[in-house]
Amino acid sequence: MRISALSEVLPGEPVSNRDMAERFGLHERWLDRMTGNRSRYFCDPDGPDDLPKTTGDLATAAGRRVLDAACIDPASVDFLILSTGSPDHLMPSTVNVVADRLGLNDLPTFQLSAGCAGAVQGLYTARALLCSGANRGLVIGADSVVKLWPADRRLGRISPAELANFALFGDGAAAAVVDADEDGPGLLVERIVLRAVGKGRAPAQTVRWYGADGAPMVTGPDGQERREPMGQEDYKAIERHVPELADAVLRELSEAAGWPVGQVDHVLTPQLNGVMAERIRQHLGVRPEQAVHCVETTGNSGNALPLIQLHRALRLAEERGVDGARLLATAIESSKWIVSGLAMRYRAAEKGQL
Structure with a gap:
């Protein structure tokens, strides 16, 4: 298998630790010292129309970008794989929405529910498909944590530990064109x-499907009722x-x-x-x-x-x-x-x- 082209998409402007401190009450120095992350990117549902707002938007943008980078016709793609831990819906599968937007049709599509190893799972699956006779495929990894936030963006009811998670994670997508033909660059x-x-x-x-808005109330070891963490x-x-x-x-x-x-x-x-x-x-x-x-x-x-x-x-x-x-x-x-x-x-x- 040859990875002939790659792309990445990060939505909007980077959100710094100072931004996180000002917007969510986190401590900038703590974020610097404990996470080592200086910035991250978040989709903005109310942002400009030309910026990705969902996992599907991110995956589509990455797919378009990598097809352009590889200088190939979408019609030459034999399969599409999307790995994600944050699909836009249970049905239809986000991968099929992305296929439609990319102009891909009449081909196998696969959506892998995964996390940090998902991209390699996608490439592993792609290699098997190439070995079985396919010539070219598209592998995309995409995630958006914003969907886990409260719809009203009021984070005061989220625990400090959950807020700290938002400082670690961010939104983004990346894509790879993979070929069975090894005679080429990449x-x-x-x-x-x-x-x-x-x-x-x-x-x-553990990441629960329902996010902040749908979290049920549970009784803790101390007998107190509280919202289950997302x-x-x-x-x-x-x-x-x-x-x-x-x-x-x-x-x-x-x-x-x-x-x-x-x-x-x-x-x-x-x-x-x-x-x-x-x-x-x-x-x-x-x-x-x-x-x-x-x-x-x-x-x-x-x-x-x-x-x-x-x-x-x-x-x-x-x-x-x-x-x-x-x-x-x-x-x-x-x-x-x-x-x-x-x-x-x-x-x-x-x-x-x-």
Whole structure:
């Protein structure tokens, strides 16, 4: 499988930690120190018409952008995969709305319900389809956390822990054109790792479908009635297990490809937030110049984030023009523990080749 083009879409203007402090009563210095994220992006339902407002809008914009980048006719696409944890509706599937908007018809569509490993799940599925006879596909990862906010945007009834989550996450989308034909420029995928390893492990992340407006009232251990949180994170479990799982995936990819980690050109590490990304980089022994980070400026955009990292890694490879540059990537999903990763080789375009 060859990833021949990538794109990313981040809605509107970046929302800084100062903006978060002023709008939601969070502490700017705490956000700087505890998350390491400096900014993130949110869809604005009341914003300009030309800006994405939903997950479907984000996915459509990313799809259009990557089709333009690849200079291909939508009619040449044999399948569409969308990975998301925040579809616009239960029915119709957001992937089919996106297909319609992109002018795609009479082809298989797949919507994967996923989180941080969703983009790799999409690429894994795409590779299977290409191996079964398809020639070209489109893989999109997109998420929007704004749908979890109260419709009136009054966040005073959301707990501080839930508000802190909004500082970690953000909205965004990214897309990849994948080809069975390996004779062309882009990223040649040489290995893919994807496994669910959640047997006997408690979920470390829970996001409930109903968001803030539909949360039921529950009785807590103290006998007091309170609104059930729309999302929960076990940060201690994430801090303990994500680095070790990422290390295992990176070692597996390195051994399978025969590429010592210290000798590859780029390493894409898990991106929960800026602080964790740096801790994981150090744990993995990845040099700063090898690491491709983005979460500190984009926020954690869930399914979009690994593809955004890939997009930026591809741009770095293109800028440096090193044909054969090697890339290793790993994404760990803590919701019910999924490990994933990619080993890729960059192929530069020949002279006169798009």
